């Protein structure tokens with residue numbers, strides 16, 4: 001039998017439930033609302049976990065890019081040093097050249113020529129090194145630029161997801177608050193001690209404190225009930241708790257008769 005318990009209208013002046021039959025009806029309504037809240041909370045936690053993962057991925061990407069930028073700066077510094085070394089070498093070359101002009105003796109001429117030769121070789125090596133370094137820096141720089149572009153795309157997608165998630169988290173929170181209000185109205189219809197007991201059972205029984213008895217079996221713990229218990233549940237003249245799992249039991253007399 002499908003009843004519309006969860007959509008119960010909010011009585012402005014609810015009558016207290018005093019008979020066991022009415023109390024179990026109220027507890028069933030509480031159970032439905034609590035199931036609803038639990039469900040929303042689970043989804044909420046999942047969303048929060050997703051957000052957390054996304055944030056971690058973004059932070060990791062950002063760290064990697066920053067790391068590469070740092071390495072690029074190091075390479076650029078080393079290129080500048082090489083360039084200044086090259087300038088020094090060029091100065092030496094010019095000095096040697098002008099020395100050559102003032103040379104009169106052939107022995108000295110040969111020596112300066114030799115010096116020039118060495119400087120030229122050095123220069124060629126340094127120029128070669130520098131041009132390779134500059135090329136590597138250019139490649140590295142464009143690779144970083146591409147990564148930054150990709151990262152920017154990722155980031156804007158993540159930002160959008162974050163906004164969507166936030167909206168959905170907010171709506172979940174609103175729902176929880178709304179259900180809580182309805183829950184309070186219903187809970188006020190039974191004695192506080194009964195609600196407390198219900199909550200105690202729910203806390204140790206995966207949130208389920210009220211379950212249906214089907215074919216003389218508790219659907220909470222699947223244990224078969226003694227016929228006298230089953231009969232008490234169907235009569236509903238007293239609040240019956242499962243002797244195995246302590247959950248409150250309710251039954252459908254017509255269904256049990258068919259079974």
Ligand SMILES: [Zn+2]
Pocket residue numbers: 218219220221222223242243244245246247
């Ligand atoms: Zn049970």
